[in-house]
Amino acid sequence: xxxxxxxxxxxxxxxxxxxxxxxxxxxxxxxxLFWYVQxxxxxxxxxxxxxxxxxxxxxxxxxxxxFKKSETSFHLTKPSAHMSDAxxxxxxxxxxxxxxxxxxxxxxxxxxx
Amino acid sequence: xxxxxxxxxYLVTQMGNDKSIKCEQNLGHDTMYxxxxxxxxxxxxxxxxxxxxxxxxxxxxNRFSPKSxxxxxxxxxINSLELxxxxxxxxxxxxxxxxxxxxxxxxSWLTVV
Numbered sequence: 010x011x012x013x014x015x016x017x018x019x020x021x022x023x024x025x026x027x028x029x030x031x032x033x034x035x036x037x038x039x040x041x042l043f044w045y046v047q048x049x050x051x052x053x054x055x056x057x058x059x060x061x062x063x064x065x066x067x068x069x070x071x072x073x074x075x076f077k078k079s080e081t082s083f084h085l086t087k088p089s090a091h092m093s094d095a096x097x098x099x100x101x102x103x104x105x106x107x108x109x110x111x112x113x114x115x116x117x118x119x120x121x122x
Numbered sequence: 123x124x125x126x127x128x129x130x131x132y133l134v135t136q137m138g139n140d141k142s143i144k145c146e147q148n149l150g151h152d153t154m155y156x157x158x159x160x161x162x163x164x165x166x167x168x169x170x171x172x173x174x175x176x177x178x179x180x181x182x183x184n185r186f187s188p189k190s191x192x193x194x195x196x197x198x199x200i201n202s203l204e205l206x207x208x209x210x211x212x213x214x215x216x217x218x219x220x221x222x223x224x225x226x227x228x229x230s231w232l233t234v235v
Contacts, residue, residue: 041221052228097163103221108153108178110224112165
């Protein structure tokens with residue numbers, strides 16, 4: 010069985026400060042892990058994806074995530090937040106023979122001026 | 123060039139009506155999906171088709187019926203709409219195979235009154 014837990018429902022940062030969005034996963038298989046972003050009233054956009062090629066994954070808009078198997082974590086980071094980063098972020102897992110994506114409950118990122 | 127497009131984007135309808143949401147992808151993918159996002163932003167898969175064949179059918183009321191006339195289209199028909207059907211419905215597509223990146227449409231906001 011697979012599951013994903015996003016540890017914070019809301020994260021608030023000041024513009025220009027680092028962003029950390031936390032995600033822990035559970036999977037019986039070697040997982041594929043994703044971060045998607047959803048801006049208000051918009052669809053889901055892929056930020057980055059881990060598929061075992063490298064543990065540090067770089068994505069779009071300056072985001073990156075590190076896969077840590079020992080901690081079963083896949084936290085999303087960005088060195089400096091921008092106002093346009095304010096959105097809902099979803100950590101997602103899939104694996105094995107399943108076509109299904111299992112979504113976390115989401116983390117809302119607020120960026121203060 | 124919209125990769126995954128779905129129509130309508132907004133739909134307000136009365137209880138008991140029947141409605142359809144259409145989806146088309148021009149990415150050449152073999153697999154298409156319908157996901158539902160509830161009022162708490164939680165995302166869950168409803169259906170998946172691979173080459174027009176149903177491969178995932180989650181516990182969804184049989185008032186919901188997907189139809190895939192070809193591998194580029196996956197429509198969602200909903201009979202006898204209920205208040206609880208109000209949600210955002212996302213169409214998505216991916217190449218065949220588990221763990222591949224899934225690309226989402228912009229969403230269809232359904233409100234049942």
